[in-house]
Amino acid sequence: MIGKGKSISHTRASMGYGWNQEKNAEVVFRQHLVGKNPKEVTEEFQRIQEMNHVCERNTLSFVLSPTIDDGQRLKKKELERMTRAFMKRMNLGERQAIAFVHRDKEHTHIHLYVNRIDFKGVAYNDSFIGKRSQKAAEKVAETMEITTVRQVQMEREFNTQELRNEIKRRHELTLHYQKPENYQQYMEGMKANGVEVKPSINRQGQLQGFRFEFQGQSFKGSEINRNMSMANIGRELTRYNAPQKIVSPKNTIKLLDKVVPVPEKLLASLVKKAIRKSIDIGLGI
Template sequence: MIGMAKACSGGGSLLNYIMNDRKGYELFRNNLCGLNPKEIIEEMNMIQDLNHRAKNKTLSLVLSPSIDDGHKLSNSELKKMTVEFMEELGINADNHQILAFVHTEKRHKHIHIYCGRLNMETGKMVNDHFIGKKAQWAAHRIASRLNLLSAKQIMFCKIKANQNEGFTIPKSTKDEIYNKHLKAIERQYNSLEEYFLVMKTMGVEVQPSVNKQGLIQGYRFVNVATKESFKASEVNRKINLKDIVGKPIIETNQKPKIKFRHGS
């Protein structure tokens, strides 16, 4: 299963493509009654114009099961899967203007979701920060729950088939973070800040945990894409950041010492 998402300005071209009866059929809709793209856009504009600051007020989402899974899934299962996908992205289907359309013209049956970002109950906009990455992981988690094949599972299997010595296949976000940590500590550091920066370039933010006395009592690892947060000990009990600074992990003739410019 593949999940895709992006915030966009919406418009007739996108909705005309989605609402094409020659491509498929409507799965479900919420808070919309228009009969054609023009009427639906007019409806959505009435709500979206309540927020004057946001630029991209529409979400274009795609959920695509594998070919075999797509043939097996019923419409009720496709709808349930779509609602769960949106919930993973912070979208309450009952409180947003939504049109979901199934395209069947290709071997891959897939669902296009045209969604207004504005929550009609709270007046808040759905956070679109890293929404593309969030959609990928949301599809993976849903596929895992429903025993369906996900794109990330396929990727992991391909990696495993060609894996290098010492590389382990991530089985969870924690495993992925730990593998990135192992890669990061192949270098020698003069300060923890250098290590933090290297981890951040790999999509993991390391945050100190401060107690009431203002003292650092540990660290948390945050997956930037999914916002999942774990204590260092939860990721792996072997992690000890105190040993990183000034301790070369590999021979210096294998990899050069990382250099950082001031102010970077």
């Protein structure tokens, strides 16, 4: 089960999404509330929130998402118990709260809204709320004997280990036998070996890494092996080429007929590797 949490200020709009009948929303948990629609519940929240004029993001919004299999078998009473247990783990205590389950998609999930302001006008401490939400969800999942995020990750690791090993093997074959001169040739060599390498471009338009697609699965280089990061691939390319052949003096490389900027630290890393190699050759190492 995955747990996510944050503080919000747009209570009515967010609660309206949670209570969306088009998503087959059903109330699975309610505490210290009598409202029959998002408007009425929001007004109840606001009456308590008026006791604290300092806190602006005065509603806590959580999403609890069991795995697909768990979500399909969990009934309303179990989802209510899950929500109560999560509230307790988060030390939310006696404050207004309401939760809805969405079953409109294959992946059942709960939207939980909690008044951040308690009945004494004190705001709940939301420091690291995202991380705390995930830990609380993990503990609740263990108690209820449903699948945790860690178990899902371990299962994925086990199921994809052979694929990742095969991608790494083909990566090594491409480097050692085809001896590509630059990233473009490396991508073409990997494609010839059955692995599609796709560049990842960040918001600044710079190349930040690669994804490797093989037999319907997609992995970041770091998910396969630490030696398959963009920088480490570049350092391997300097075994056969000067850094200027890999990255231009203008800190760009050509990929898929496009000129793409790269982070300055990548060029610095490649130059450092080339200098070290020259020194080793000079010393006869």
